[in-house]
Amino acid sequence: xxxxxxxxxxxxxxxxxCGSGTAASSGNTSADPTPASEAPAGDSKADAGADxxxxxxxxxxxxxxxDYKFTWNEVNGEDYGASVGARxxxxxxxxxxxxxxxxxxxxxxxxGSEAESMQGIQMGTLDIFRGNASSLPxxxxxxxxxxGLPYVFEDMHQFQDVAVSDLGDELLQSVAAADCGYVALxxxxxxxxxxxxxxxxxxxxxxxxSFTIDKMNGLKIRVPETDLMINTMSALGSSATAIAYSELxxxxxxxxxxxxxxxxxxxxxNSFNEVAPYFITDAHTFGCGVILMNDKKWNAxxxxxxxxxxxxxxxxxxxxxxxxxxxEEACFASFPEKGITRIxxxxxxxxxxxxxxxxxxxxxxxANIIKKIQNKEY
Numbered sequence: 001x002x003x004x005x006x007x008x009x010x011x012x013x014x015x016x017x018c019g020s021g022t023a024a025s026s027g028n029t030s031a032d033p034t035p036a037s038e039a040p041a042g043d044s045k046a047d048a049g050a051d052x053x054x055x056x057x058x059x060x061x062x063x064x065x066x067d068y069k070f071t072w073n074e075v076n077g078e079d080y081g082a083s084v085g086a087r088x089x090x091x092x093x094x095x096x097x098x099x100x101x102x103x104x105x106x107x108x109x110x111x112g113s114e115a116e117s118m119q120g121i122q123m124g125t126l127d128i129f130r131g132n133a134s135s136l137p138x139x140x141x142x143x144x145x146x147x148g149l150p151y152v153f154e155d156m157h158q159f160q161d162v163a164v165s166d167l168g169d170e171l172l173q174s175v176a177a178a179d180c181g182y183v184a185l186x187x188x189x190x191x192x193x194x195x196x197x198x199x200x201x202x203x204x205x206x207x208x209x210s211f212t213i214d215k216m217n218g219l220k221i222r223v224p225e226t227d228l229m230i231n232t233m234s235a236l237g238s239s240a241t242a243i244a245y246s247e248l249x250x251x252x253x254x255x256x257x258x259x260x261x262x263x264x265x266x267x268x269x270n271s272f273n274e275v276a277p278y279f280i281t282d283a284h285t286f287g288c289g290v291i292l293m294n295d296k297k298w299n300a301x302x303x304x305x306x307x308x309x310x311x312x313x314x315x316x317x318x319x320x321x322x323x324x325x326x327x328e329e330a331c332f333a334s335f336p337e338k339g340i341t342r343i344x345x346x347x348x349x350x351x352x353x354x355x356x357x358x359x360x361x362x363x364x365x366x367a368n369i370i371k372k373i374q375n376k377e378y
Contacts, residue, residue: 060098062304069102070127070297073111073120075245079269081327082130082289083107085188085320089291092312101305103128113244115225122181124294130188133171133288134228140180144171146366147288150232150355152373156191156328159286160321163187167369167378176295183298186313189321190263190287191328195221195280197259198252202278202341210346211280213237213354222248222260228358232284233261235355252276263287264331265324273340280343282351291316 072086083105090103112120118139120126134148146152153159162168168187175184195211197219202208205215216237223229225242233240241257251257252275259276261284267273291313301309335342345351359370372378 058098059100060096062302062307063097063100064302064305067100067102068301069104070293071111072103072105072128072130073109073117073126074105074107074130075109075114075117076266077108077269081190081265081320081324082188084323085289085291085316086130088319089312089316092315093308096308096311097305101308109246113246115244118292121292121294124181124296126294127297128185128291128293130289131182131292132224132226133290134285135224135226136175136182136290137228138226139182141175141178141182141184142362143174143178143365143369144184144288144290145228146362146369147171147373148226148228148285149358149362149366149370150235150284151352152370153192153286156189156286156321156325158373158376159288160189161376162373162378163189163317163321165378167372171369172290175290175292179295181295182292183295185291185293185309186317188289188291188317189324190289191265191324192283193261193263193285193287194282195259195261195284196267196272196276197278197280198255198276199278200255201258208343211282211343212345212347213350220256220258222251222257229261229285231358231361232355235358236284236351237354248272249275263324263328265327268331268334268338273338277339278341278343279335280345282345282348284351284355289320 072089074080074083074086076083086103086105090105093101093103109117111117111126114131114135117126117129118131118135121129121131122139132148133144133146136142137145147159147162153162172184172186175182197205201219208215213236219238220241221233221238222243223233223240224245230240230242243251243257248257248260249270249272252260252272260272262272264279266287267279273279293309298306298309332342334340359367
């Protein structure tokens, strides 16, 4: 398989083409996928993306007779769990479809920010995106957002257990049932999200060796543009500040925000440690990644092709989890050489108690799911 990641020279081409509904058609804003066989030669997205290779000579049983190319946008770089999952998805769907379904992967938000990508999926101008469960309530899929509530999971391994369970499948299916333009193909299991702060803030707080909830008061903490994350940081006493992910590094560097929150692998892979070298292990929530696809493009596939896509999503889920489990340990081990100070939380019970009020805001359906997760009844 030949893999190409969109580079800066290609970005000027693909940004003009990202209104296309599929990678096979430039300028097509229809939600209906265009067959790859009708794509013009030299299509800019196909040239700039990750080419998954040519079709094989043997056509698999159940193929509809139509070739497809789909675009996948990822806001992080190549060395990231969800990106690893995307590449495995591309390999698996090519294998299963005999090359008749291809995936082009764009890294580093080449085709837009998280909010732009979520909107693009709904509009049909983007095919596939790794969204976050905590963001989906903002776009009409309420129930799956329960997984993004603070302090629901014990650790990443429990999140993986839920992801492979019947409950995990039910939550994925709730996205399509919400009829808001998305189909959830699978989970991409990531580790806990924790806080990190700049050196100036660390000094203002008195160079603490451990962190307590009172130190959160008034801190400007960057969060994704979702109500759930804003409410979580507000419950912990901070001033939640929604800023696009692409602007986070400079916002930390310039002091627009005092800190931010994310998983340790993203923290390292995006070099946030350079401008915020103090990592606080509060693990307030987990990165519940969800592979999202435009519903009309999904429904254009036949049942066999849908089955291939679901199988590819499962392969991506496994690869992402295994990569993140290994990388999380490696990232923490790299702290001394990178000049990062790890600060553990001394009063985690108070953090958990402060967030409990959020649970009651989401009704009985949420409460029942939270109970199942915490009691490990899935």
